[in-house]
Amino acid sequence: MRFQTERPTSWQACLACGNELAETDPHSRCPSCGGLLELQHRPPDLTREELLGRFTERRGRDPGTPISGVWRFREIVLPAARQIVSHPEGNTPLLHRDALDRWTGMHRLLLKHEGHNPTGSFKDRGMTVGVTQAVRVRATAVACASTGNTSASLAAYASQAGLPALVMVPAAGVALGKLAQSLAYGARTLLIRGDFDDCLRLVEEASAKLGVYLLNSINPFRLEGQKTIVLELLEQLSWTPPDWIVLPAGNLGNTAAFGKALREAYAWGLIPRMPRLAAVQAAGAAPFAQSFAEGFARRHRVKAETVATAIRIGDPASYERAVRAIRETDGVVLAVEDREILEAKAAVDGCGVGCEPASAASVAGVRQLVKRGVLAPEEHAVAVLTGHILKDPEILVRYHRETEPAPAGANRPIEIEADLREVEKALKQQRET
Numbered sequence: 001m002r003f004q005t006e007r008p009t010s011w012q013a014c015l016a017c018g019n020e021l022a023e024t025d026p027h028s029r030c031p032s033c034g035g036l037l038e039l040q041h042r043p044p045d046l047t048r049e050e051l052l053g054r055f056t057e058r059r060g061r062d063p064g065t066p067i068s069g070v071w072r073f074r075e076i077v078l079p080a081a082r083q084i085v086s087h088p089e090g091n092t093p094l095l096h097r098d099a100l101d102r103w104t105g106m107h108r109l110l111l112k113h114e115g116h117n118p119t120g121s122f123k124d125r126g127m128t129v130g131v132t133q134a135v136r137v138r139a140t141a142v143a144c145a146s147t148g149n150t151s152a153s154l155a156a157y158a159s160q161a162g163l164p165a166l167v168m169v170p171a172a173g174v175a176l177g178k179l180a181q182s183l184a185y186g187a188r189t190l191l192i193r194g195d196f197d198d199c200l201r202l203v204e205e206a207s208a209k210l211g212v213y214l215l216n217s218i219n220p221f222r223l224e225g226q227k228t229i230v231l232e233l234l235e236q237l238s239w240t241p242p243d244w245i246v247l248p249a250g251n252l253g254n255t256a257a258f259g260k261a262l263r264e265a266y267a268w269g270l271i272p273r274m275p276r277l278a279a280v281q282a283a284g285a286a287p288f289a290q291s292f293a294e295g296f297a298r299r300h301r302v303k304a305e306t307v308a309t310a311i312r313i314g315d316p317a318s319y320e321r322a323v324r325a326i327r328e329t330d331g332v333v334l335a336v337e338d339r340e341i342l343e344a345k346a347a348v349d350g351c352g353v354g355c356e357p358a359s360a361a362s363v364a365g366v367r368q369l370v371k372r373g374v375l376a377p378e379e380h381a382v383a384v385l386t387g388h389i390l391k392d393p394e395i396l397v398r399y400h401r402e403t404e405p406a407p408a409g410a411n412r413p414i415e416i417e418a419d420l421r422e423v424e425k426a427l428k429q430q431r432e433t
């Protein structure tokens with residue numbers, strides 16, 4: 001169908017066939033053609049100044065009551081939502097470290113650290129909207145497939161909303177911190193003997209047949225929340241857009257959300273020009289980078305393998321949405337080797353910031369783009385760190401304690417007797433290195 005008369009505040013539209021659905025329709029894909037859905041909004045009925053005023057004014061309201069960094073932007077996220085399920089989330093910092101300028105070759109690289117969200121990843125921004133929508137459509141249970149962070153976030157928000165949650169993760173390869181969170185927050189956790197792509201196929205089938213509300217990033221409401229990473233960073237830069245926004249890319253939900261945020265912010269006069277997006281994949285899981293290199297002539301699917309388990313995805317679900325995001329922002333897609341990811345992670349960790357492996361792909365990507373001359377050192381770039389350092393403690397211990405020969409950034413622990421002379425010896429060694 002298509003809305004013929006006055007349009008509602010928000011509605012869903014199929015990207016493939018143009019079919020339109022009501023905002024509260026619970027289908028996870030277009031019921032006519034199976035295409036991906038997108039939420040569309042009537043342009044806000046406020047001037048630029050009024051809109052920006054509301055965003056910032058909410059931040060400072062009610063001392064002692066933290067305001068959500070997602071719902072501050074409610075006019076362009078989900079204006080009709082009333083009963084909101086919020087931790088709260090967002091309001092993450094924009095950081096700068098000289099050491100990372102030296103490492104990447106940039107003059108001033110900024111880091112938007114989404115690991116500061118309540119469950120330690122950017123997924124909370126999408127999940128607060130997704131679970132709010134689940135409550136609006138009276139879902140009786142919610143489900144997702146995940147490389148770990150989505151399941152951790154869904155588990156937390158579903159438990160807050162009092163909804164049963166079913167999560168499917170690959171039996172091998174989910175980082176310890178993420179699995180621990182899903183269990184602790186009380187989601188029914190299924191360890192699937194297969195990879196993420198198998199989990200996603202299975203959960204889509206389960207949601208269609210068993211009537212469980214799907215909260216993967218194919219759900220357009222998740223992307224509305226994730227748009228606020230971009231809105232918030234633009235706000236932190238006083239609505240002067242950077243030249244580049246660099247982000248890790250797996251299932252491509254975030255790439256799609258960033259593109260939509262920029263398209264809307266530009267169309268509604270919040271920013272005077274679009275920054276360019278750089279989506280960074282791991283070389284062993286780079287079907288989108290492969291398509292980009294061929295001018296998006298065709299979609300690729302691969303058997304994914306990388307140390308960055310969060311982006312170990314071979315058949316990204318939001319492919320079409322992400323192609324649009326890269327095209328509209330004159331963006332680029334690139335691949336970085338696992339070795340480069342681990343080096344970038346050691347650099348991010350070593351300056352006291354810290355992030356999980358997939359997040360470091362964005363910093364590795366910045367360095368590669370500078371080396372290739374795509375990114376000029378004096379340009380303004382923001383790299384998004386998507387997850388917290390403690391999400392994947394096993395990889396840290398392996399890197400620092402067990403890898404042979406020791407990588408340049410390895411910080412070996414030293415076991416000693418409980419003897420002051422040995423402490424003194426260790427201190428002396430540290431001063432000499």
Ligand SMILES: Cc1ncc(COP(=O)(O)O)c(C=O)c1O
Pocket residue numbers: 121147148149150217248249250251252253254255310311356358359386387
């Ligand atoms: C930490 C982290 N970074 C990046 C990504 C990739 O995001 P997307 O799947 O939206 O491309 C994920 C997805 O799980 C993630 O958990």
Ligand SMILES: [Zn+2]
Pocket residue numbers: 014015016017018019030031032033034035
């Ligand atoms: Zn359709």
